[in-house]
Amino acid sequence: MAKLRLGIIGTGNRGIHCFAGAFVKSHADTVDIVAFADPNTPRAAKGAALLGIRPDIHADAEELAARRDVDAVVIASIDCLHEEHALAALRHGKHVYIEKPLATTVEGCLKIIEAARRAGKTLSMGFNLRHNAVIQRLHELAAAGTFGRIFSVQAVEHYHGGRTYHSRWNRLRACTGGLFIHKGSHDFDVIHYILGPAVRPTQVACFANVFTFRPENLPFETTPGVEPGPRCGTCPYRTRCPDVAISRSPLFDEETAAVDGYWPDQCMYLSEKDTHDQGIAIVQYDNGATAAHAEYFATPLTNRRYLVEGTHGRADADLHQSSILCMPRWSNDRIEHRIGPVQGGHGGSDPDIIRQFLASIRGGEQPRATAVDGLWSVAVGVAAERARQENRVVALTELFDTGSELAR
Ligand SMILES: NC(=O)c1ccc[n+]([C@@H]2O[C@H](COP(=O)([O-])OP(=O)(O)OC[C@H]3O[C@@H](n4cnc5c(N)ncnc54)[C@H](O)[C@@H]3O)[C@@H](O)[C@H]2O)c1
Incomplete structure (x- = not known):
């Protein structure tokens, strides 16, 4: 071949x-x-x-x-x-x-x-994330009807490495559309993967702000006349700052910065940004189900949890613990699914998504996520960003030309 x-x-x-x-x-x-x-x-x-x-x-x-x-x-x-x-x-x-x-x-x-x-x-x-072993098992359990008809999914992300969203291009809406699109699209997609392809979002509300990564919250005392920042690599307080993260990647050095000025270690407290460091989006679906996605970027934790509630039971999936705790509705049983350990980036997801990309080109497998899946997660993210900015509930129909076959 x-x-x-x-x-x-x-x-x-x-x-x-x-x-x-x-x-x-x-x-x-x-x-x-x-x-x-x-x-x-x-x-x-x-x-x-x-x-x-x-x-x-x-x-x-x-x-x-x-x-x-x-x-x-x-x-x-x-x-x-x-x-x-x-x-x-x-x-x-x-x-x-x-x-x-x-x-x-x-x-x-x-x-x-x-x-x-x-x-x-x-x-x-x-x-x-669709290739993460915990999410895949949760999807299989949901698709098999384990939880009955699912009426709620809550996706909570804690990301200690959240500094990347305040130190690089992704802190600017012009580059990403906003964090609920850049980052949240992962979680909205997981919610959709669990609810199933027949269920479509209808309305979104959202609250989010920069609560922690503001100049007044620098986590060290400054000396008059000695300015902090603008980036970790040059900051005079770098040995004292508990959030210091100097880029060591050979891809980002003096030579590459001379081309485009891009250093990925802008001070996350001082950087200009129009994103958020904490927030929640709430979504209504056309079958009556609801979902919430909360993102926290100033946190000691790195984890994602998904709480699934259905007419026949519930699940608490924890990516960090690599486990899913299921509770059938009318029994005292507690069924724990322990998954992993899994090798490879993003909990084994990266090697598997690359394998499937190659298999889909050769005709053996379908991609687990398509452009239509990409659309729906972006649509919820766009609605969340608009809901946040305009302080109102946004209907998904506002985002689609009524001529679009995907509009409802
Ligand atoms: N799936 C995941 O878990 C995951 C994780 C991280 C990033 N991402 C996504 O991957 C993408 C890259 O993110 P990253 O963290 O590698 O960013 P990065 O800043 O490390 O790299 C982005 C690269 O794009 C280049 N670029 C800018 N303009 C370009 C142009 N006109 N043509 C070609 N290249 C151009 C930049 O020079 C840079 O080298 C983003 O879309 C991000 O959302 C996905």
């Missing part, structure tokens, strides 16, 4: 450390990385050197997408460029793996869905 010829658009953390790294280490016998595209060409070159490969390097993603010797494209650029990059790849007839979120607007998602249909190529949506 001929090797799959692959191009990667966006050669930052995810593009290099997750995708290119996995293709080189685990799929070198079936996949050749032919080209990288990133306007920061020194970063792409450093990524290639780290992995010991020699792909052609393009500054322009369109050039990579147009290459005849590329069969499939992985899109790991920043969120606001996913639409442009996916449309280019599909226009040139490539199979696509696209990181979440599918796009940062509902219109963008709809264009990608249409382009994928026209291209007739595989589009794998990068919802790696």
